[in-house]
Structure formats: C-alpha cells, structure tokens
Amino acid sequence: MNISEAGRRAGLPPKTIRFYEDIGLIAPARMDNGYRDFSEEDLHRLAFLRRARALGFTVEECRQLLGLYHDKTRSSADVKRLAREHLQRVDVQLAELEQMRATLAHLIDACSGDQSPNCPILADLSQTPKG
Amino acid sequence: MNISEAGRRAGLPPKTIRFYEDIGLIAPARMDNGYRDFSEEDLHRLAFLRRARALGFTVEECRQLLGLYHDKTRSSADVKRLAREHLQRVDVQLAELEQMRATLAHLIDACSGDQSPNCPILADLSQTPKG
DNA sequence: GATGGGCCTTCCAGTAGATGGAGGGTCAAC
DNA sequence: GTTGACCCTCCATCTACTGGAAGGCCCATC
Numbered sequence: 053m054n055i056s057e058a059g060r061r062a063g064l065p066p067k068t069i070r071f072y073e074d075i076g077l078i079a080p081a082r083m084d085n086g087y088r089d090f091s092e093e094d095l096h097r098l099a100f101l102r103r104a105r106a107l108g109f110t111v112e113e114c115r116q117l118l119g120l121y122h123d124k125t126r127s128s129a130d131v132k133r134l135a136r137e138h139l140q141r142v143d144v145q146l147a148e149l150e151q152m153r154a155t156l157a158h159l160i161d162a163c164s165g166d167q168s169p170n171c172p173i174l175a176d177l178s179q180t181p182k183g
Numbered sequence: 184m185n186i187s188e189a190g191r192r193a194g195l196p197p198k199t200i201r202f203y204e205d206i207g208l209i210a211p212a213r214m215d216n217g218y219r220d221f222s223e224e225d226l227h228r229l230a231f232l233r234r235a236r237a238l239g240f241t242v243e244e245c246r247q248l249l250g251l252y253h254d255k256t257r258s259s260a261d262v263k264r265l266a267r268e269h270l271q272r273v274d275v276q277l278a279e280l281e282q283m284r285a286t287l288a289h290l291i292d293a294c295s296g297d298q299s300p301n302c303p304i305l306a307d308l309s310q311t312p313k314g
Numbered sequence: 315g316a317t318g319g320g321c322c323t324t325c326c327a328g329t330a331g332a333t334g335g336a337g338g339g340t341c342a343a344c
Numbered sequence: 345g346t347t348g349a350c351c352c353t354c355c356a357t358c359t360a361c362t363g364g365a366a367g368g369c370c371c372a373t374c
Contacts, residue, residue, distance in 0.1 A: 056350075066351090067333060075331095085340060087351055096309065103308045108283045111331070121305045131304045132296035139287045146280050149273055152239045156270045165263035173262050174252045177234045178227065187321075197322090198362060206360095216369060218322055242360065 058090035062098035069098060077101060077115060109138055189221035193229035200229060208232060208246060240269055 055066045058080075062069070072078050073088070078097050080088045090098075097118065104114045113134055120126045120134075162172040186197045189211075193200070203209050204219070209228050211219045221229075228249060235245045244265055251257045251265075293303040 054351075065333085068331085070352090071332060085351080086353095087340085099310075100308050103310070105331090106283075107287055107308075108280075117305065117308065120302075121309060124300060126300045126302070127298040128294050128300065128302035128304075129296045129298065131302045132291060132294045135287060135291050135294070135304050139284065139291060142280060142284050142287065146277070146284060149239075149277050149280065152237075153270065153273050153277060156238055156266060156273065160263060160266050160270060163259050163263045163266070165260045167258040167260065169255060169257045169259065171251075171257070171259035171262045173259075173266050174248065177231050177238075177248065178252060179230075179234070185322075196362085199360085201323090202361060216322080217324095218369085236360090 053090040053095070055088050055090070058088075058095055058098060062095055063102050064098055072098070072101060075111065077111070077118065107138075108142060109134075113138060184221040184226070186219050186221070189219075189226055189229065193226055194233050195229055203229070203232060206242065208242070208249065238269075239273060240265075244269060 053061075055069055059066045059069055064072075069078070069088075073080065078094055078101075080090045080094045083089045100118060100121065101114055104117055105111070109117065116134060117131070120131050159173045159176055164170070184192075186200055190197045190200055195203075200209070200219075204211065209225055209232075211221045211225045214220045231249060231252065232245055235248055236242070240248065247265060248262070251262050290304045290307055295301070
C-alpha cells in the first residue's frame with residue numbers, strides 16, 4: 053500500500069507519515085522503485101499514533117506507548133503512570149486557559165465596542181504592575 | 184536602564200526582550216557602548232506585551248494591540264473584535280482539552296494499573312477505526 | 315596593571331510537530 | 345509521447361522563545 057492510501061486509511065497526511073518515519077516511529081518497507089510500502093501492521097501503528105496524538109500525548113510519549121504496546125511483558129501500571137502524568141499536564145493547561153478565558157470575557161464584557169477610543173481592554177493591558 | 188533591570192521591572196527575561204526588539208515590537212535607545220537603554224515608555228510597552236501574551240494573544244495580535252493603544256483615533260470596536268476572535272480560539276482549545284481530559288480520565292479509570300499487561304488504555308489506542 | 319566577575323553584545327542552533335515547496339523520478343492512461 | 349497524479353528527498357518555515365558560544369565593557373580588588 054502506498055503512502056496516500058495509508059494516510060487515507062490511518063487519517064494522517066502523507067507528510068506526517070514521512071515525518072513519523074524520519075523520527076523512527078514507523079519503518080515501512082520499500083518497493084523496488086523506492087516507494088514506501090505499508091503493511092497492515094504499519095497502518096495499525098499509524099492509527100495508534102493518530103489516536104495517541106489526538107489525546108495530546110507528546111511524540112516521545114507515543115514512542116513509549118508504542119513500545120509498551122509491543123512489549124508483552126509490560127505492566128499496565130507503566131501505561132497508567134504515563135497517562136496520569138499526561139492528565140496532570142492537561143489539567144494544568146486547562147486551568148491556565150480557563151483563567152485566560154475568564155479575564156478575556158470580563159474585559160470584552162466591559163468594552164463598549166463602539167467608535168470611541170475608550171477601551172477597558174487596552175486600559176487593563178497597559179496597567180503598570182503597582183498602580 | 185539596562186536590559187536586566189528592564190526585564191526585572193517588566194517581568195520578562197532579557198532574552199525575550201531582545202527577541203521582541205528583533206521582531207520590531209520595541210525599539211529601545213542605545214548607550215554609547217552599544218548597550219540598550221530602556222525608557223519608561225519602553226518599560227510600559229514591555230509590561231503591555233507581557234500582559235497581552237499572558238492572556239494568550241499571539242505576538243502578531245500584540246503588535247496590533249500596541250498599534251491600537253498608540254492610535255488615538257482608534258475605535259474600541261477594533262480592540263473588542265481582536266479580543267473576541269481570540270476568545271473564540273481559547274474556547275475551541277478549551278473544548279478540545281476538555282474532550283481529551285474526559286477520554287483520558289475515563290481510560291485511566293478503567294486501567295487497573297497493576298502488573299498485568301492487560302491495559303484498556305493501550306486497547307483503546309490500538310482500536311481500528313471500524314472495529 | 316592584571317585579573318576576576320558580572321554584566322552586555324551579536325549570531326547561530328535548537329525546541330515540538332508538523333507543513334509547504336522545490337526539484338526530480340515513476341507510472342498508468344490517452 | 346506526453347499529460348497528470350503519484351512518489352521521492354531535502355530544505356525552509358511556522359510560534360515564541362531559549363541556550364550557548366565568542367567576545368566586549370565595566371568595576372573592584374590585589
């Protein structure tokens with residue numbers, strides 16, 4: 053199977069698949085003409101990667117998860133630990149974004165949005181730290 | 184005022200300040216020896232940048248915001264539009280993160296986290312799209 | 315006046331995770 | 345035989361910095 057077909061079936065653009073090969077996440081065979089030749093196993097890995105990335109795991113975490121997936125002697129504790137660390141990061145990001153959102157919404161609400169130059173948003177941004 | 188003092192007062196590392204000068208967000212004067220010489224106005228711009236960045240505005244948006252801030256003929260509607268567009272982006276990111284979080288939390292909850300290789304997290308990641 | 319430490323400068327490289335494009339090979343169809 | 349749609353590699357670009365090397369400046373101390 054060539055790269056565009058693999059991409060279509062795994063839900064990843066060919067560019068991304070080549071990138072994943074570059075960084076050693078997959079290693080598809082090659083045809084005589086040099087074209088990549090994707091097996092079902094390659095496809096499986098690609099789909100795994102797409103899902104793990106969609107959950108926000110970093111590429112390095114994906115590498116570890118793939119390693120665990122293929123390690124029949126793994127313990128689920130290792131996987132769970134990785135996932136929990138990631139969840140903590142997600143929670144931090146969520147808290148930051150929610151804080152941003154609250155401040156932004158508050159400022160937007162306070163701004164008349166008319167033709168006057170008077171603007172609480174700019175006023176807030178230009179506030180000096182101690183006054 | 185030299186760069187480390189400016190950084191201390193604006194809450195930004197010297198490296199970041201140099202970077203902001205590189206991309207044209209600030210243009211501090213220079214002393215005879217080539218050192219940057221920050222005015223109160225420069226400090227004000229730096230503090231503005233720090234706050235706008237902390238609210239998640241991109242550097243290009245910060246550039247526009249600074250432009251509006253110094254434009255006495257601005258209308259607050261322009262500022263509000265920028266802020267609203269940004270808020271929409273934040274909301275999209277929040278929705279994505281919350282979706283991630285929910286899935287992750289669900290998977291983590293389902294995983295025993297013991298020494299068995301059996302792991303619902305890996306099972307989910309390796310699911311093929313149609314079964 | 316030599317030396318040391320702590321600043322400052324510029325420039326280059328690297329980060330994450332792709333994505334875009336140039337330049338060129340391959341292949342099937344018309 | 346020549347389009348057009350693929351494929352290949354390699355390099356550049358994006359965001360917003362951050363780290364480090366190599367070297368200059370300034371002040372204090374011996």
